[in-house]
Amino acid sequence: MKHYLQFKDLRAEEYAYLFERTRTIKTRFKNYERYQPLVDRTLAMIFEKASTRTRVSFEAGMYQMGGSVVHLTTGDSHMGRAEPIEDSARVISRMVDLVMIRTYEQSKLATFAANSRVPVINGLTNEFHPCQILADIYTFIEQRGDIAGKVVAWVGDGNNMANTWLQAADILGFTLHISTPRGYEVDPLLGGVNNPACVKTFKSPFAACEGAHLVTTDVWTSMGYEAENEARQKAFADWCVDTQMMSLARPDALFMHCLPAHRGEEVAAEVIDGPQSVVWEEAENRLHVQKALMEYLLLGRIG
Ligand code: CP
Numbered sequence: 001m002k003h004y005l006q007f008k009d010l011r012a013e014e015y016a017y018l019f020e021r022t023r024t025i026k027t028r029f030k031n032y033e034r035y036q037p038l039v040d041r042t043l044a045m046i047f048e049k050a051s052t053r054t055r056v057s058f059e060a061g062m063y064q065m066g067g068s069v070v071h072l073t074t075g076d077s078h079m080g081r082a083e084p085i086e087d088s089a090r091v092i093s094r095m096v097d098l099v100m101i102r103t104y105e106q107s108k109l110a111t112f113a114a115n116s117r118v119p120v121i122n123g124l125t126n127e128f129h130p131c132q133i134l135a136d137i138y139t140f141i142e143q144r145g146d147i148a149g150k151v152v153a154w155v156g157d158g159n160n161m162a163n164t165w166l167q168a169a170d171i172l173g174f175t176l177h178i179s180t181p182r183g184y185e186v187d188p189l190l191g192g193v194n195n196p197a198c199v200k201t202f203k204s205p206f207a208a209c210e211g212a213h214l215v216t217t218d219v220w221t222s223m224g225y226e227a228e229n230e231a232r233q234k235a236f237a238d239w240c241v242d243t244q245m246m247s248l249a250r251p252d253a254l255f256m257h258c259l260p261a262h263r264g265e266e267v268a269a270e271v272i273d274g275p276q277s278v279v280w281e282e283a284e285n286r287l288h289v290q291k292a293l294m295e296y297l298l299l300g301r302i303g
């Protein structure tokens, strides 16, 4: 049994399989071909933080594949009333086939997984957001081909997205340029990177974008860090991806953002709504990559 708790839980060749499988599943879906390999399977989705994309993509994806979902939040389950996470995992995993969790500490997710009889997927934690990077890399491949050997520029907070990009660079063989304000750096130990050459850090966000094939950013204040918002607004003022910053990347560079976005903060409207932006394709691909992921975790390789 496999869990998907962080990007490094799968190997490069498993990603190659998943991306190929995503392409097939997406093409069939676009052609209105019914594909329901998960009839009678149930996904429990546990949300301790807000979500639009993650909920819709997992829920729609599961129904499209013939399965069903149970949606739980902290407020309407005993998980918010101090039932031990171990007990919740033991109970929920006896009743469903797959669990997706969005929560705070990665350790909470790991504890759930350690007590689960069924595969567990990380739907975002403070530390990682692997399903989003799965969609981002699939989107890059769809638009530009292989990501190995390319340069991805991360501009902004050293957060769950940045940590996950770091693991992806290590596994898939591209270079990550990171520029964060001082005090908001990524922790390379957290990602557990084997090849330190896959990451280069820059004081200037402009320098980080030079020669990049993809420029990407995220909100200045992630969910759970709202109390720091005022300090972050000041610290991140120079880390807005605008047209000047984009002009330093390669002329064919893409722009991505996991969304939700704040125009005028981490990204200028001209960039996110401009010709280099693929944010809507990126959001849609959450659906397709996660269908491939759920199929893989439940049924293994097809064909
Ligand atoms: N990108 C992402 O995970 O969006 P949601 O918070 O809306 O799920």
Ligand code: NVA
Pocket: 124, 159, 160, 161, 218, 219, 221, 222, 223, 258, 259, 260
């Ligand atoms: N870093 C953001 C991503 C939201 C999808 C957060 O954790 O709030």
